[in-house]
Amino acid sequence: MSTLRAVNPPGWKRPSGYSNAMVGRGTMVFVAGQIGWNGQEQFESDDFVAQVRQALRNTVEVLGAAGAKPEHIARMTWFVLDKKEYLKRISEVGAAYRDTIGRHFPAITLVEVRALVADRAKIEIESTAVIPDA
Numbered sequence: 219m220s221t222l223r224a225v226n227p228p229g230w231k232r233p234s235g236y237s238n239a240m241v242g243r244g245t246m247v248f249v250a251g252q253i254g255w256n257g258q259e260q261f262e263s264d265d266f267v268a269q270v271r272q273a274l275r276n277t278v279e280v281l282g283a284a285g286a287k288p289e290h291i292a293r294m295t296w297f298v299l300d301k302k303e304y305l306k307r308i309s310e311v312g313a314a315y316r317d318t319i320g321r322h323f324p325a326i327t328l329v330e331v332r333a334l335v336a337d338r339a340k341i342e343i344e345s346t347a348v349i350p351d352a
Contacts, residue, residue, distance in 0.1 A: 221350040222292055224323070235312060236326035240292040242348035247284045251297065251342040252276035253334060261338045266303050267310045273343045274318040281347055288318070290347040293325040297342040301330040 221244065224237035254269025255261045257279070263269060278288055298304050304311060334342050 222290065222324070222348060233323075235315070236323050238325065240325050240348075242290075242292055242350070244290075244351045245285075245349040247281060247286045247290070247347040247349060249277055249280050249284075249345040249347065251335075251344040252280065253336055253339040253342045255336065255339070259336075261336075264338060264340070266300075266340045267307055267314055269340045270311050270343075271314040271318060273341050274315060277343055277345050278318060281345070284347075284349075286347045286349050288320055289322045290349050291319070291322065291324045291345050292348050293346045294327070295344045296326065296328045297331045297334065297344075298328065299331065299334065299340050301328070303340075304328065 222240050222242040225239035225241055226232060226237060230238070252273045253276075254263070254272040255276075256272065257276070261269075262272065277291075281287065281290065296304075334340075
């Protein structure tokens with residue numbers, strides 16, 4: 219169980235799929251940007267949603283290696299090549315997110331970029347997690 223707490227200002231509309239802020243205390247885990255390739259740095263798909271799902275799986279695996287769980291994620295930054303594709307496929311992206319992360323919605327920022335480190339990458343997800351103090 220996470221001790222993270224979502225913060226949304228009183229009177230603001232509740233955001234869908236993210237929180238405006240998260241508060242927590244514990245050991246911080248900084249996860250490097252994860253792209254849609256597997257652990258052997260091989261792409262299994264060029265489909266945007268498949269790459270989202272793989273990048274999220276990679277994030278969960280890295281968190282696990284650090285002793286963290288998806289519910290410990292305090293913030294994420296998503297870098298996408300095509301904001302329009304993200305918005306067009308938002309329901310599929312949301313399903314991939316919930317299947318992989320669950321119903322935990324940290325502070326999330328989406329940024330459209332011109333290129334990513336690997337030519338076939340369509341998304342990169344950077345995360346910060348907080349493992350609660352014992």
